[in-house]
Amino acid sequence: MPSRLLTLPYDIRYLIYKELFPREEQIYLHAYEKTLRTISPTGTIAANVLLVCRQLHVEAGGFLYNGYLFNVVGTKKDCLANYKPFxxxxxxxxxxxxxxxxxxxxxxxxxxxxxxxxxxARMGILNRRRRGEPKTLQELQAEQRGAGSEILTV
Known part of the structure; x- marks a missing residue:
């Protein structure tokens, strides 16, 4: 059975998606050993709407994944190991x-x-970025491989 949300005109659903998902232009994802978790000053992302039905999954997923700059942050090892599924x-x-x-x-x-x-659409954010040195993925992988032998654990 279709969701009642789908009976509303798309323009109204679009306004609802704007309320469900962050108002910021960026979403931060913290890379842990085996997963990514959202870092958000406003709490979690209302991703449950993606589970309601297939049509909402496609429509809300399109809104979410096309509207934001996603920043995967964490250790080199964890980021490089976990960004590919995302x-x-x-x-x-x-x-x-x-x-x-x-x-x-x-x-x-x-x-x-x-x-x-x-x-x-969000390249302006990256152009204004004042942190970090731009690198290629290959350079970061090389950094991570080289740093692995130098890190001491306490």
């Missing part, structure tokens, strides 16, 4: 090519940021 999801819903921009906090640091977005 990248596959983003590509599934993207109306444009998915761009990945990588930023390192330096060879001496264990942390990075991978910024992913569908299209170029």
């Amino acid at each position: 990248l596959r999801t983003l590509r599934k819903y993207a109306r444009d090519e998915v761009n990945i921009n990588a930023f390192s906090n330096g060879d001496h640091s264990t942390t990075i940021c991978l910024s992913l977005q569908a299209g170029d």
Whole structure:
């Protein structure tokens, strides 16, 4: 049975999606050993709407995955190990090519940021970025491999 939400005109559903999802232009995802978790000053993302039915999943997923700059932050090891499943999801819903921009906090640091977005709509945010040194994914992988032997555990 279709959701009552689907009986509303799309313009109204669009306004509802704007209320359900963050008002900010960016969504931060913290990379842990085996997962990504949302970091949001307003709490969690109302992703449960994606589970209501297939049509809402496609429609709300399209709104979510095309409207934000997603920043995967954490250690080099965790970010590089966990961004690919999210990248596959983003590509599934993207109306444009998915761009990945990588930023390192330096060879001496264990942390990075991978910024992913569908299209170029949020490139202004990246151009104004004042943190991290732009790198390629290959450079970050090399940094992570090289730093692995130098890190001491206490």
